[in-house]
Amino acid sequence: MLQVRHLSKSFGxxxxxxxxxxxxxxxxxxxxxxANGCGKTTLLNILFGHPLIAATGGYSGDLxxxxxxxxxxxxxxxxxxxxxxxxxxxxxxxxxxxxxxIKINRERTQPLTDRxxxxxxxxxxxxxxxxxxxRALATLGVxxxxxxxxxxxxxxxxxxxxxxxxxxxxxxxxxxLDEPSAVLSQSDTERLMEALRKLSAEGTAILYVSHRLEExxxxxxxxxxxxxxxxxxxxxxxxxxxxxxxEQMSGRQVVKxxxxxxxxxxxxxxxxxxxxxxxxxxxxxxxxxDVKQGEILGLAGxxxxxxxxxxxxxxxxxxxxxxxxxxxxxxxxxxxxxxLHKGVCFLPEDRTxxxxxxxxxxxxxxxxxxxxxxxxxxxxRWLKALSLLNRAEIQRYAQDCVDRxxxxxxxxxxxxxxxxxGNQQKxxxxxxxxxxxxxxxxxEPTRGVDVxxxxxxxxxxxxxxxxxGMTLVIASxxxxxxxxxxxxxxxxxxxxxxxxxxxxxxxRDFTLAFSGEWKRKP
Amino acid sequence: MSGIKLPQLFIxxxxxxMLVMAGLLGIPLGIVVGDSLVRLAMNxxxxxxxxxxxxxxxxxxxxxxxxxxxxxxxMCLAVNWRGSGLIGFVEALLFSMPVAIVFxxxxxxxxxxxxxxxxxxxxxxGFSFIPLMNFFWTVAPFGNPAMLWPIGGKGLxxxxxxxxxxxxxxxxxxxxxxxGLPMPLGLLLFFGLLCLVAHLFFRTKSxxxxxxxxxxxxxxxxSGVDVKRIRxxxxxxxxxxxAWGICVYAQSYGFxxxxxxxxxxxxxxASAVLVxxxxxxxxxxxxxxxxxxxxxxxxxxxxxxxxxxxxxxVAEIIRMFISNGIILWALLHEGTxxxxxxx
Numbered sequence: 001m002l003q004v005r006h007l008s009k010s011f012g013x014x015x016x017x018x019x020x021x022x023x024x025x026x027x028x029x030x031x032x033x034x035a036n037g038c039g040k041t042t043l044l045n046i047l048f049g050h051p052l053i054a055a056t057g058g059y060s061g062d063l064x065x066x067x068x069x070x071x072x073x074x075x076x077x078x079x080x081x082x083x084x085x086x087x088x089x090x091x092x093x094x095x096x097x098x099x100x101x102i103k104i105n106r107e108r109t110q111p112l113t114d115r116x117x118x119x120x121x122x123x124x125x126x127x128x129x130x131x132x133x134x135r136a137l138a139t140l141g142v143x144x145x146x147x148x149x150x151x152x153x154x155x156x157x158x159x160x161x162x163x164x165x166x167x168x169x170x171x172x173x174x175x176x177l178d179e180p181s182a183v184l185s186q187s188d189t190e191r192l193m194e195a196l197r198k199l200s201a202e203g204t205a206i207l208y209v210s211h212r213l214e215e216x217x218x219x220x221x222x223x224x225x226x227x228x229x230x231x232x233x234x235x236x237x238x239x240x241x242x243x244x245x246x247e248q249m250s251g252r253q254v255v256k257x258x259x260x261x262x263x264x265x266x267x268x269x270x271x272x273x274x275x276x277x278x279x280x281x282x283x284x285x286x287x288x289x290d291v292k293q294g295e296i297l298g299l300a301g302x303x304x305x306x307x308x309x310x311x312x313x314x315x316x317x318x319x320x321x322x323x324x325x326x327x328x329x330x331x332x333x334x335x336x337x338x339x340l341h342k343g344v345c346f347l348p349e350d351r352t353x354x355x356x357x358x359x360x361x362x363x364x365x366x367x368x369x370x371x372x373x374x375x376x377x378x379x380x381r382w383l384k385a386l387s388l389l390n391r392a393e394i395q396r397y398a399q400d401c402v403d404r405x406x407x408x409x410x411x412x413x414x415x416x417x418x419x420x421x422g423n424q425q426k427x428x429x430x431x432x433x434x435x436x437x438x439x440x441x442x443x444e445p446t447r448g449v450d451v452x453x454x455x456x457x458x459x460x461x462x463x464x465x466x467x468x469g470m471t472l473v474i475a476s477x478x479x480x481x482x483x484x485x486x487x488x489x490x491x492x493x494x495x496x497x498x499x500x501x502x503x504x505x506x507x508r509d510f511t512l513a514f515s516g517e518w519k520r521k522p
Numbered sequence: 523m524s525g526i527k528l529p530q531l532f533i534x535x536x537x538x539x540m541l542v543m544a545g546l547l548g549i550p551l552g553i554v555v556g557d558s559l560v561r562l563a564m565n566x567x568x569x570x571x572x573x574x575x576x577x578x579x580x581x582x583x584x585x586x587x588x589x590x591x592x593x594x595x596x597m598c599l600a601v602n603w604r605g606s607g608l609i610g611f612v613e614a615l616l617f618s619m620p621v622a623i624v625f626x627x628x629x630x631x632x633x634x635x636x637x638x639x640x641x642x643x644x645x646x647x648g649f650s651f652i653p654l655m656n657f658f659w660t661v662a663p664f665g666n667p668a669m670l671w672p673i674g675g676k677g678l679x680x681x682x683x684x685x686x687x688x689x690x691x692x693x694x695x696x697x698x699x700x701x702g703l704p705m706p707l708g709l710l711l712f713f714g715l716l717c718l719v720a721h722l723f724f725r726t727k728s729x730x731x732x733x734x735x736x737x738x739x740x741x742x743x744x745s746g747v748d749v750k751r752i753r754x755x756x757x758x759x760x761x762x763x764x765a766w767g768i769c770v771y772a773q774s775y776g777f778x779x780x781x782x783x784x785x786x787x788x789x790x791x792a793s794a795v796l797v798x799x800x801x802x803x804x805x806x807x808x809x810x811x812x813x814x815x816x817x818x819x820x821x822x823x824x825x826x827x828x829x830x831x832x833x834x835x836v837a838e839i840i841r842m843f844i845s846n847g848i849i850l851w852a853l854l855h856e857g858t859x860x861x862x863x864x865x
Contacts, residue, residue, distance in 0.1 A: 315744045337746040346744055354740040359804060368734060369745040371727050378727060385728045 001026040001205050002047075002174055007061035009042055009053070016042045018229040019061070024174065029196060029206045031220035033213060035249050035450035036420035039229040040209050041088075044176050047207075048085040049078040082173035084166035086180055090158050094151035099126075099133035101150055102165045108132065136164040140195035154304045155281050156188040163192070167199060175199065176207040181215060182447060185302040185477060186511070193219050211450060213242060225249055250452040257458035258484045259296070259503075267293040268328075269471050270344070270439055275322035276495075277306070277313030284309045285495030287322075291439065291473055296465050298482035298503070299475035301492035302514050307475045309495075311346040311441040314339055326439075340373040345437035347428050349444035349475075351421070355428045358417035362409055363398030365416050365427050370434035401430035405460060422453020429460060440464070441473045446481060458485050479510055530799050533816050540823045547830045554823060556704035560693065561818040562811070563706065563713035564774040568767035568787070569794045569814045570713075571760050573720055576795070576805040578756035579736030580633060585644035586788035588629050589764020591655045592622035597769055597778050598678065601687050602664045608695065610688035611773055618765040626761030630754035645788075652785055659780050682778040689776040712770070716763070721807045732756055733804070793817055793848040820844060 002024040009017040016039045024030050032040050045052060046059050049072040053059060063070050065081055072078050078085070092101050108129050109122035116122075133146035142160045150158065159180055166175055177196075181189040189212075196219065200206050210216050216223060217240050225233035225248045233248040235241075270291040277284040284306040291297055299307040313320045316335035324331045326342050339346075348354040357365055367389075370376040375384035377394050398412040405426040409419060416427060425445060432440055445461070446454045462485055464470045476482050482489050483503045491498045491513040498513055545551055568586070575583045583589075596618020605613040629647060636643040660677040664670065669682050683689070695708025723729045734742040735752045743749055768787075772778050795805065798813020821844060828840045 312744075317740065317743060336744050337748065340746040348740075348744065354738070354744065357734055357737050357741055359737055360734075364730075368730065372731055373746045375727065386723075386726050388722060388725050389727065389730070 001028075001066060003062075003064040003067075004043075004047075005062040005064065007043070007046065007059060007063075009039075009046060009059040011056055016229050017046075017059070020226070020229070020231055022224050022231065022234070024205045024207065026173070026205055027200050027203045028222065029200050029208060029220045031216040031223040032207060032209045032226065033211075033216055033223060033245065033249060034226035035452060036422055036448075038226040038249075040226055041178060043226075044085065044178055044207070044209065047072060047078070047083060047174075047176060049074045049076075051075075079169070082169070082171040083176070084169060084172050084174070085176040086159075086162050086166060086178065088178045088182065090162060092150045092158055092161060095149065097147050097149055098137075098144060098153065098161055099130045099146035101161060102133040102136060102146070102168055103129045104165070106169070132168060133164065136168040137161070139167060139198065140164055141191055156184045156303055159184060159188075159192065160195075163195065167204075172204055174205045174207065176209075178209045179211065179448070180208075181210060181212060183303065185514075186479070187302070187515075189215065211448070213245065213451065217242060227251060246451055249450070255455065256484065257455045257462060259462060259486070269293040269326070271323075271325040271328075272310070273323040273325075275310070275313065275320065275324070277309040277318050277320045279306075279309040279312055279318045282306050282309045283495050284313060284492075287492065287495065287497055289490060289497050291471060294465070294469050294471055295487040296461065296472045296474065296485055298486035298489035299473060299492060300477075300479055300482055300489050300510065300514070301498070303477065305492050306495040307492040308349055308443050310473070310475065311443055312348065314344070314441075315346045337373070340369065340435060340437075343436070343438035344441065345369070345432040345435060345439070346441045347425075347432055347443065347445065349447060351424050351428060351448075352417075356416045356424055358415065360416060361413045362402070362407070362416055362419070362427055363394055363412040366398045366401050366412075366430045367394050367434055369431050373435050376434065397434070398430075401427075401433070405430055406456065420450075420453070422449040422457065425449055425453070425457055426460070429457070433464070437470065439471045439473065441475075443475045444477065445474060446476065446478055454481070461485060479507070527799055530797075530812065530816070533797060533820070537816060537820055537823070540820070540827060544823055544827060547827070549826050549830070552702055552704075554819075556706075557822050558815065558819040559704075559710060560706050560774065561822060562815045563692075563709040564771050565767075565790070565794065565818055566713045566811065566814045567716060567770045568764060568791045569798075569810050570716060570720060570807075571763035571767050572791060572795050573805055573807070573810060574732065574756040574759040574763070576800060577724065577736050578732045578753050579739070580753060580756060581641040581644070582788075582792045582795070583644060583760050583764070584641055584788045584792065585629060585633075585648040585651070586760075586764050586791060587648035587784040588625050588651050589622055589761040590768040590784040590787055591651060592625045592761060593618045593765035593768035593772075594655075594778060594780060594784070595621050596765060597772060598662070598664060598669065598682070598780075601669055601682060601684070601778070602666045604666065604687070606687045608688070608691045611691040611769065614688065614769045614773075615766055618769060619762055622762040622765040623758055626758035627754070629761060630757035633757055634750050634753055648788060649785070652782060656781050678780055680779065680781050680783070682780070684773060684776050684778060688773050691773050692770060693774050709770075709774070716766070717807045717811065720763075728752075728755070737804070789846070789849065790817070793846075797848055817848065 004020060004022045007017055007020045008015065020043060034040050051074065054073055063072060070081060072081065108125040109119060110125050113122040130146045137144050137146065137160065140160050140163060142157065144157060150161065166172060180192060184192060196206055208216065208220060221237050223235040223240065224231055225245055227249060233245065235245065268290045272287060272289045275284055275287045281304060287306065299310065301307040312318055314324055314334045324334050331338060331342065352358060357368065367377055371389060377389050378384040378387040379390050380387040395412060402409065402412055407423050407426045409423065416424060419427065445457055449457065458481060461472055465472055474482065474486065486503050488500050489503055490500045493516045498516060501509065501513060541551065544554065571586065571589060572583050575581065597614040599617040600610050600614040632647055633640050633643065662678060664678060667675065669678050671677050671679055692709045692712055693706050697704065697706050697708065699705065724733060731742065731747045731752050735747060735749050739749050794813040794817040795810060796813065797817045798809035800809045824840050824844055828836050
């Protein structure tokens with residue numbers, strides 16, 4: 001159905017795609033995998049006619065749609081060719097209903113007014129649109145009243161609304177998905193994959209990009225591996241070999257990080273009692289939890305149940321109620337400033353929006369928090385707020401961090417925005433370490449990070465815990481990773497602590513706990 | 523670092539073209555260069571006053587009249603007590619500072635409430651503040667007859683001559699001639715010093731926090747920065763520098779202009795900083811100096827050129843066209859930047 005022939009693309013002097021070729025048959029699910037920055041997103045953007053591609057000088061190579069050479073120069077052309085795309089970020093209008101979002105620009109209209117005023121000025125047929133929207137959602141196995149506003153539905157459901165919008169297009173031939181499961185929980189991901197299989201059975205080709213290899217392997221008929229803009233491997237089912245694929249992606253072998261020595265600490269470092277956090281989409285409603293000195297505590301649970309709300313809550317990003325004790329002392333009016341002074345640091349899940357100053361140099365990012373909180377790197381001992389910063393010391397410290405965490409960059413002066421996800425996360429960790437925290441709370445540390453960088457980051461966490469005795473609280477949707485590095489895993493269900501499980505529990509137990517059904521054996 | 527880019531090169535080229543034409547038409551270039559330096563320092567402080575708010579992400583301070591009114595009040599106090607010469611000027615600076623702090627605090631409270639729409643809110647704060655001050659000027663109990671209406675002896679005059687007070691106090695300080703070029707060294711030094719202090723401020727912990735708030739508030743918040751306080755400090759700093767800016771401007775101009783005069787003063791300052799290549803947050807001293815110089819020099823060159831080449835009346839039209847056209851052009855340029863942002 002689609003043939004890509006020798007596709008190349010450069011951004012300025014950097015060539016991100018080097019003569020990439022691949023074929024897609026109708027009804028095929030094709031996986032596209034590769035480390036961060038290997039050119040996956042660029043490839044999708046070319047196929048979708050993203051304006052950025054044309055603005056940066058277009059591409060070379062050919063696209064053949066049904067055997068005919070086609071040039072997709074804008075999203076409108078892509079639409080006309082029957083190519084739909086689901087972006088990493090949601091493209092939904094929150095204040096409109098689900099049906100309006102799905103049918104946008106393709107609304108059904110009243111036949112009478114059609115005749116009177118023409119299509120563009122005709123009245124919208126609300127019930128018809130709602131029925132269409134609900135039908136599209138039903139194909140995905142989602143039942144949802146289509147007259148709800150998008151702002152009111154859960155994050156994972158939004159993903160389905162996006163897909164419903166694409167499949168509602170009559171002539172959809174190719175659907176491209178860029179990391180669709182990043183925001184979905186395990187069960188939602190399974191539902192998504194079920195829906196995609198159904199879609200492909202009806203003849204739609206699917207191009208699926210994901211960092212989660214297990215997912216890609218179980219879903220796709222064929223897989224293309226990209227590394228540094230080149231196709232380094234193409235696989236067809238059966239005959240997938242996960243280990244070789246990972247080696248192809250990274251160009252080397254990957255060792256999985258794993259906790260070796262486990263200790264049972266009993267001293268409580270941080271006690272949380274009846275914590276309510278009003279974080280939209282991730283509410284906590286009365287969580288009580290003890291974090292013990294020197295442990296790695298995992299926070300697991302389905303998305304929307306509140307596991308990501310603890311850090312933002314105690315850092316004062318959202319309204320909270322409840323009691324927090326550090327070393328037995330109650331913290332009144334918790335907020336970022338007091339928490340940082342007490343040695344609690346938080347790394348948010350959304351690095352680009354909250355974790356980094358994207359326009360600043362790596363070194364400025366690394367030292368920022370320490371300079372603000374402790375007055376570190378100041379030149380004078382007095383009036384630190386107005387003291388000049390010690391550039392030499394900052395450079396030395398930043399260079400140390402870059403070496404220690406193997407942050408891949410041209411220099412410590414490079415902008416944070418230019419780094420890949422994994423390296424950005426390392427910069428975030430380095431920034432937190434500069435204040436020498438006693439307790440580090442991390443949300444989704446490996447989201448959007450490739451397999452290689454993922455293991456390095458997990459290894460860094462283990463090292464901090466082992467060598468510096470740092471206590472870590474890691475909230476993550478990647479249960480497998482939590483099981484490998486945590487001492488205890490707390491399952492959050494409906495905004496409360498459901499239970500604390502040992503990391504060696506069965507997956508089945510976790511799945512039951514996530515849905516609030518597991519009972520501790522007597 | 524945003525420095526000289528294509529649009530700036532374009533303006534520089536335009537300026538050079540104008541200089542060549544002025545030379546061909548026999549307009550004395552020495553005077554033009556001397557004038558451009560005076561106008562750089564005279565307007566530069568007002569442009570500099572936009573910097574803290576820009577870097578804190580609040581946007582262009584279209585409420586500059588608030589700071590200007592604080593400066594006017596400070597100068598009126600200095601004139602009232604008959605301060606003259608350099609001492610009078612320093613008095614004006616000192617008197618205007620507490621006023622600017624009070625005005626700035628109130629102003630910052632308002633701007634902290636209208637997050638996201640600060641520029642338009644600031645414009646209207648400026649516009650509505652002026653009538654309030656007009657009322658004040660008419661009833662303020664000043665005693666120096668040189669400031670009051672000659673008939674009736676009540677209320678301040680629309681413009682107060684500074685000749686016997688601190689008019690040209692800075693302009694004449696260390697004014698020398700280098701190879702026939704008049705050089706207002708004292709004035710330039712004062713402006714340079716303020717720029718240096720501002721530059722150094724943005725390298726301190728507080729300055730860094732301000733830039734961080736401008737770039738990413740959430741990041742600043744979880745790094746323990748009190749965002750509201752930093753924004754308030756930025757507004758107060760902008761107001762103080764704005765007050766000083768009008769003092770520098772007035773002593774050079776020779777008059778204190780009251781009542782509606784400050785109404786539109788934010789706009790040339792805004793044009794200047796945009797011409798200098800300011801890209802929202804991340805505005806540097808270089809943008810300020812370069813922008814002010816280019817904008818003011820285009821301004822003073824266009825008038826004699828228009829008078830020579832076209833009918834004399836057209837000069838004023840050209841002035842308006844240039845100062846407003848440049849804002850529009852710079853905003854357009856800024857707009858294209860953000861719509862081409864990389865993914």
